[in-house]
Structures are given as structure tokens and as C-alpha cells.
Amino acid sequence: MKEINWIKILDTEKLNTLSEVDLKKELTSSQKSYFSIKMKKQLGEVKQTHTIKFLRRYIARIKTIASAKGINLG
DSSP states (O other): OOEETTEEOOOHHHHHHOOHHHHHHHHHHHHHHHHHHHHHHHHTOOSOTHHHHHHHHHHHHHHHHHHHHTOOOO
């Protein structure tokens, strides 16, 4: 898909092949990135504000794939 500077976003096909542990790791790293970029936006340090939208949708995509596999990410 897209690579936004320091964030590597996997394609949907690659997300489908990940195991439960890998999905959880991907979700937590994405949520940490999302939180940090939101805080940077509030401080005015981010020029690429569109990354917030990408990360929010990426997190939703991970959760959707996990629920389709029957995995509870909580």
C-alpha cells in the first residue's frame, strides 16, 4: 500500500497471512504510532496530517481481519 516516512503499512493480503500473535503486534505498534502522531499534531510538529487518517483506517482494517478470523484482539 503506502509507506509514510517511518510507518510501514502492510497490504491486506499480507495482513490475511499473519498469525494471531503477529496481528496483535501489528495492532499495538500501529496504535502506538497513531497515538504519537496525534500528540505531535496537537503540538504542531506534524506536516503530514493525512497519516492520521491512514493509521485510523489501518487499525480498523487489522481489527476487521482479526474478527473475520475469529480472533479477539480486545
